[in-house]
Each structure stands twice: as C-alpha cells, then as structure tokens.
Amino acid sequence: MASKSKFIDYIDEALEKSKETALSRLFFTHRGIPYPITMCTSETFQALDTFEAKSDDIVLASYPKCGSNWILHITSELIFAESKKKYEYPEFPILECGDPEKYQRMKQFPSPRILATHLHYDKLPGSIFKNKAKILVIFQNPKDTAVSFFHFHNDVPDIPSYGSWDEFFRQFMKGQVSWGSYFDFAINWNKHLDDENVQLLLYEDLKKNLAAGIKQIAEFFGFSLTGEQIQTISAQSTFHAMQAKSQETHRAVGPFLFRKGEVGVWKNLNSEPGNGCKIQRVLSRHFPRSKAEV
Template identity: 85%
Template sequence: MADKSKFIEYIDDALEKSKETALSRLFFTYQGIPYPVTMCTSETFQAMDTFEARSDDIVLASYPKCGSNWILHIVSELIFAVSKKKYECPEFPVLECGDSEKYQRMKQFPSPRILTTHLHYDKLPGSILEHKVKILVIFRNPKDTAVSFFHFHNDVPDIPSYASWDEFFRQFMKGQVSWGSYFDFAINWNKHLDNENVKFILYEDLKENLTTGIKQIAEFFGFSVTGEQIQTISAQSTFQAMREKSQETHGAVGPFLFRKGEVGDWKNLFSETQNQEMDEKFQELLTGTPLGVKLKYESYCQA
C-alpha cells in the first residue's frame, strides 16, 4: 500500500531510535509537556507555528491509545467513498511528529488533508483555530487507555519497557508518559467541547455501534454518503478487520496498535488501590464537567 509507506518508514525509523533509548531518556519537555524523543523534536514544535491550516483540513485529536488510528482509517474511507480517490498520506499523519521541514512540504498536498494530533487544544497551531478547522476529538475511558498504553510500551520489541504495570501506573498518574497527563489533556479539551467546529466522539460508543458513529462523523465533516456506503465502511473498520490488515497498513507495529481494543480490559491489571486512586482523581478533576459526563465513567470504569 503506497499510501502507508511513509507511515511505515517513519515508524521503522522511530523504532530504530527507540532501540538505543533508555526509558529515563525517552522524554524531552516542551512547554511543560513530555514528548518522546524518538518521534518529536523541539525544532519541529517551533516550526509548527508556521503551519498554514486550510479551512477544509480535517483534524482528529486524541490522547495516545484512544483510537486515533481507527478514526484516521474511518475518515480516509469516507473520503474515498465521496471522491473515489484513495487518501494518500504523504507524511506521517501526526501533526507534531516528524522533521521541521514537514510543514513546508505539506503546502503542496491536495485538500482535504487529514491531521491527527495528541496535542492539547491550546497547543494547536494558531492557524487551525483562526480558520475554524473542524476538529473531531475521540476519548476513551482512562483505565483502558492506561492499560493499552502500558501494553504498547511493554509489547513492542524496540520501545523502552516499564519494570512493571505498577511502575507504569505511577508514571501515568503523574503525567510522566509521552504527551503528558491524560487528565490535563481532558481538562484542556473540556473547555472547548461546545465550540461549533469541535465534535466529541467516545471510543466505547464506536465499539458499541460503529455504523451510527460513522454516520455522525460523515455528517460532522459534511460527507454525503449513502446508507450502503456507511455499511461498507463499517464492515471494513471493525477492530477485527483493522487488526487483520494491520501488518500491511502499519508495518511491524501494526499488531501492537490493534492489540485487543476491548472495553473493560483494565480489570485484568488494576489493583483495588489503583482503582480507588483513579476514581478519586476522576472525581476531583472531571466529575460534573461536560466531558466527565460524556465519558460515562460509572458505566466503564466502576466494576
């Protein structure tokens, strides 16, 4: 698949760098948030200020391990359904990852461009906000997110591993992981969920009813697709279907990106104390906020 070769090339490169990187050296901090040295550089962050957004760009925002590759696939399929053109991804799709020349090259790309990001709303390039670019934000419950993030670190052969789940959990709760704290990310996006150009979608809702989710995404971005097209995209976008093709689409890291995709997998790792700690943190920071309500924490995070 030509359109993924850049993705695979970039990931292979990042994994190569990871081999020589100890966990303690994995992060550098930019504007108060830790990022992985294997994928981001401060030069790229500085250059990102020059990024020129277009009003028809498509932004897909999420905290890591919340379904960004899944959403990217769905939106690519929607573009294909509407334009009959396979969406080409000539750069690694995460906006803040890559070399600092990336934003110059992106000026040449045809519209619509899909930009995925793990950035806080207020860390996005100014031009995205000025052009009122449409932003789809996908969230997943924090317990499954943490478990998925841990497995990603500890299952992918070349990525630095944590000594144990307990060790990872400690760092996750402190926000000392790639892209920082889940809770800071959530609090920051919570302020902007009502913006007319922002739409919220829940990973668990997509798992429960993929067809409805795809329909909502199509409506938000203004893609006019038939019910039949939505059914087709839905069949190609189940977790199982994505997993089966993951090696071909995402290279060596594919099977780890689409590991289980289950809701409730956290019950296999969380101790009673850890449950309590996260419940308290959620209560303190997100309960009662618009986002806190949308996350359906009681349904998904309380056994």
C-alpha cells in the same frame, strides 16, 4: 504505494531510534509537556507554530492509545467513499511528528488533509482556529487507556519498557509519559467541547454502534454518504478487519497497535493482585461519576 511506504518508513525509523534509547532518556519537555525524542523534536515544534491550516482540514485530536488509528482509518474511508480517490499519507499523519520541513511540503497536499494530533487544545497552531478547521476529539476511558499504553510500551520489542505495572501507573498518574497527563489533556479539551467547530466522540460509543458513529463523523465533516456506504465502511472498520491487515498497514508495530480493541480491559489486568481496584480507586477521584467511568 509511495505514500504508504513513507508512512511505514517513519514508524521503522522511530522503532530504530527506540532500540538505543533508555526509558529515562526517552522524553524531552516542550512547554511543560514530555514528548518522545524518537518521534518529536524541538525544531519541529518551533516550525509547527507557523503551520498554515486550511478551513477544510480534518483535525483528529486524541490522547495516545485512545483510538487514533481507528479514527484515521475511518476518516480515510469516508474520503474515499465520497471522492473515489484513496486517501494517501504523504507524511506521517500525527501533526507534531516529523522533520521541521514537513509543514512546507504539506502546503502542496490536496484537500481535505487529515491532521491527527495528540496535542492539548492550547498547544495547537493558531491557524487551525483562525481558519475554523473542524476538530473531532476522541476520548477513551482513562483506565483502558492506561492499560493499553502500558502494554504498548512493554510489548513492542524495540520500545523502552517499564519494570512493572506499578512503575508505569505512577508515571501515568504524574503525567510523566509521552504527551503528558491524560487528565490535563481532558481538562484542556473539555473547556472547548461546546465550540462550534469541535465535536466529541467516545471510543466506547463507537464500539457500541460503529455504523452510528461513522454516520456522526461523516455528518460533522460534511460528507454526504448513503446508508449503504456507511454500512460498507463499518464492515471494513471493525477491530478484527483492521487487526487482520495491521501487518500490511503498520508493519512490525501493527499487531501491537491493534492488540485487543475491547472496552473494560482494565478489569482483566494480569499483573499484581488488586491492580484493577487500584486503577478504579485512583481514577474515580479524577472523574467521579463521569462518562470516563465505564
């Protein structure tokens, strides 16, 4: 319970900071990428450089709003199914978020540790690669990602809002949003998707066949589970199952983290006429005929 409380307390603190933060002052830049001052600090990034990864750490990499909370839940359930011990989060699970002393405390955490991150491949601490920790990279269609990101900013009461979809879309395309450009993130990770310790997972594939996706994740991280265990985790990990518990697991921000969970929401963007076509036209220039186009 203490671990869940710490997880929720961190979210509450970030929301409290957001109340008094104007959108124009939300970001600070580290190594060329904007990060939210409500969740990240320069001091934490400096400390992260010396973070010591373990070979059995579970690294979950994704751009924001691409299903990171979903994958966190599934991975926690996989650990529980094999060890019979509920996975606890003694720290906020996003690796680059928290105070600089976080990494010293993490040295005492039992294995396997879950390390979620929104960082580019070349921004991760070198010990992750040196110790050959396995990395699961999750991608979602950039059109749905943009829409989800916009709604998160404009629906959560305490987070600075954008004046319009057009304003957000311009900033998204320029990479002037939290954690920077989706496209730079994708290009950076794409160079390493064939590495031995890296596995790609598409959000859309997980939605299409959740049980198969969970089985793929389990096999990649070396979990030996029965078909029955896979089906149980699948039933507990549907969007509706997680949405129903979102208030308990993520408190005030829960309903906004688990808003729709659908594929193709960009087609139904309720803003100015033609926005959906605008998304398709602009993004097609970046990813023509790619898996990102759904």
